[in-house]
Amino acid sequence: MKPTTRRTLAAVVTGVAAAVGATATPAVAARAIPVPVPLDGAETALGMELPEVAGELPVPTAGAPEGPRYVEGRLLPERTLPQLPVRGGLPGVDVRQPVPHVLGDDFDHAGVDAPAAELRTLAPGLSLDAPLTAPNPDALGLPAPKLPEVGVLAPVVQTVPVADLGVGPGL
Numbered sequence: 001m002k003p004t005t006r007r008t009l010a011a012v013v014t015g016v017a018a019a020v021g022a023t024a025t026p027a028v029a030a031r032a033i034p035v036p037v038p039l040d041g042a043e044t045a046l047g048m049e050l051p052e053v054a055g056e057l058p059v060p061t062a063g064a065p066e067g068p069r070y071v072e073g074r075l076l077p078e079r080t081l082p083q084l085p086v087r088g089g090l091p092g093v094d095v096r097q098p099v100p101h102v103l104g105d106d107f108d109h110a111g112v113d114a115p116a117a118e119l120r121t122l123a124p125g126l127s128l129d130a131p132l133t134a135p136n137p138d139a140l141g142l143p144a145p146k147l148p149e150v151g152v153l154a155p156v157v158q159t160v161p162v163a164d165l166g167v168g169p170g171l
Helices: 003-029 040-046
Strands: 032-037 052-058 085-090 092-098 109-114 117-122 125-129 149-153 156-159 164-168
Touching: 052 085
Parallel strands: none
Antiparallel strands: 032 052, 052 092, 085 117, 092 109, 109 164, 117 156, 125 149
16 A cells, blocks of 8 residues: 555544544533424414524433441441432423514414423432441340341432523524
């Protein structure tokens, strides 16, 4: 193979790799995927202005659970079944409806913008303890019986959704 052919082939392969990397990287790093709703065909068919609608779908990502914690005086660790954290978001929406100057000459549209909100959750967990105490040196190192303990770790949901309702000029 000639050197010019090799350089050309290397340039093509590098360009393809850069194009594939450029398109794959933002999708992986995105927290929400934009979802446009095409209504242009319906506008043409109906002969009227329809609202502009766009949405955002969140991409949930699982985190690493906190491991069991050993506590003095217990035979089994706390959080025997750890809680799994999941981060994602609430879906977002952006709707702009044309309004034919109902509120005056400066108001051509009414809109609602509710962007995807960050959502943090923790799955339920379980904490158990055995029906025996820790070894007791006063009783020749034997454990004493006790009532078993079972605890359910409650799930957690945290988010702060926001929305903006407004009217203004232009669509």
